[in-house]
Amino acid sequence: MVKPILRKERVLPQSFYARDPRIVARELLGKILVRTLTHGVQQRLSGRIVEVEVYLGQGDLAAHSAAGKTERNQVLFGPPGHAYVYFIYGAHYCLNFSCMPEGNAGCVLLRSIEPIEGLDWMAKARGISAEGISSETGRRLLTAGPGRLCQALGITRKQFNGAPLFRPDSDLRIADDGWRPREIAETERIGITKSSHLPLRYVVAGNRFVSKQR
DNA sequence: CAACCGATCACCT
DNA sequence: GGTGATCGGTTGC
Numbered sequence: 001m002v003k004p005i006l007r008k009e010r011v012l013p014q015s016f017y018a019r020d021p022r023i024v025a026r027e028l029l030g031k032i033l034v035r036t037l038t039h040g041v042q043q044r045l046s047g048r049i050v051e052v053e054v055y056l057g058q059g060d061l062a063a064h065s066a067a068g069k070t071e072r073n074q075v076l077f078g079p080p081g082h083a084y085v086y087f088i089y090g091a092h093y094c095l096n097f098s099c100m101p102e103g104n105a106g107c108v109l110l111r112s113i114e115p116i117e118g119l120d121w122m123a124k125a126r127g128i129s130a131e132g133i134s135s136e137t138g139r140r141l142l143t144a145g146p147g148r149l150c151q152a153l154g155i156t157r158k159q160f161n162g163a164p165l166f167r168p169d170s171d172l173r174i175a176d177d178g179w180r181p182r183e184i185a186e187t188e189r190i191g192i193t194k195s196s197h198l199p200l201r202y203v204v205a206g207n208r209f210v211s212k213q214r
Numbered sequence: 215c216a217a218c219c220g221a222t223c224a225c226c227t
Numbered sequence: 228g229g230t231g232a233t234c235g236g237t238t239g240c
Contacts, residue, residue, distance in 0.1 A: 053232070062232065064225095072225060090222030092233050109232060147233045157224095192232055218238080227229085 009034075009175040014166040016174075017080035021054045021099040021106040025202050028052055028097075029184055032175045033113050035153045037121070045121060045153050047113030047143055048179070051210040053189045054200040055096070057105030061194035065105030075162050076105040083172060085150070085161040092147030095155055097165060097174075111190075111201070112144045114209040115152070122152035136208065145211040181205070 012031065017024055028049050035045040055063035057076070064073045064086065075084040076098055084096040084107055096107040115122060122142050123133050132138045143149045150156075155172070165173050183205035188196060190212060203210045 055232070064232080067226085070225080086225095086232085087223050088231060089233050090220095090224090090231095091235095094232060096232085111232090145233070151234095189232070216238105216240085219236090221234095223231105225230090 009177050011168050011170075012081075012166060012174045012176060014079070014081040014164075017097060017099050017166070018101050019080075019099060021056065021108050022200070024097070024099045025052045025054045025108045025200075026184060028108060028174065029202060029204050030179050030181045032116065032177055033110065033153075034173050034175050035118075035155070036171050037154070038171060043118060043121060045118035046175075047115040047117075049110065049112075049174075050114050050204040050207040051110075051112035051144075052202050053109040053111055054202070055107050055109060056198075056200070057100060059195075060198065060200075062189065062192040062196070062198075063105065063107075065107075066194075069105075073105075076107055078102060078162075081164060081166040083155075083160045083163045083165060085155060085157040087157055088147075093150040093156055094146040095150055095160070109146060110149060111146050112203075112209055112211045113149060114207065115139060115143050125154050126151050140209050144209055148211075181207075 031049050032046050037043040065076045069077045079102045080098055082098045095110045098107050100106040143152045181204040185203050185205045186199045187201045189201045
């Protein structure tokens with residue numbers, strides 16, 4: 001049994017995700033991403049969401065859904081509140097949450113969390129030594145960036161693509177402990193070429209665990 | 215410390 | 228056969 005660190009933790013319901021991803025993204029900042037390891041010993045991994053990006057279902061050429069529904073991106077067109085995990089650059093996974101009612105695409109990409117529980121496990125998953133996470137800089141490199149985040153939490157496409165996030169017993173879910181960011185900053189999205197001018201990246205202003213300062 | 219480069223998978227043309 | 232919502236190591240100021 002893992003000692004609960006967070007009190008009064010509420011798992012976000014499916015209705016939370018059934019809205020415009022720009023609204024969902026803003027409200028996701030400050031929430032807690034919880035990953036439960038059920039293989040072997042029970043353990044919780046968690047972190048506070050401090051950086052996200054939005055990909056729109058319409059008028060956004062950078063979105064995987066831009067050219068319509070395919071086998072790869074079908075989760076985006078399915079019911080809200082499910083994980084869309086894809087593999088990129090031959091090396092990394094990225095985690096997204098499907099938004100909008102069924103039939104409409106639109107999602108939020110998780111770009112960075114501030115780690116809270118299970119840092120030792122995350123370091124091992126990332127191939128980092130124990131002393132590697134003794135500094136704040138080291139801890140930042142654990143989970144800052146979409147690929148690092150997935151590696152730290154052991155999130156793969158095979159295991160999580162299409163997985164529901166809104167059940168209290170979901171291996172991956174979002175919890176609300178009541179914390180709210182004081183200020184949210186908007187910027188352009190990172191690492192894209194099409195529709196790159198849209199201000200669809202949202203960060204907790206001043207947080208040191210975001211992947212890239214502007 | 216910025217700039218480049220290699221890794222090498224899933225998808226789409 | 229080209230490209231990408233990335234990262235980490237190396238190079239060279």
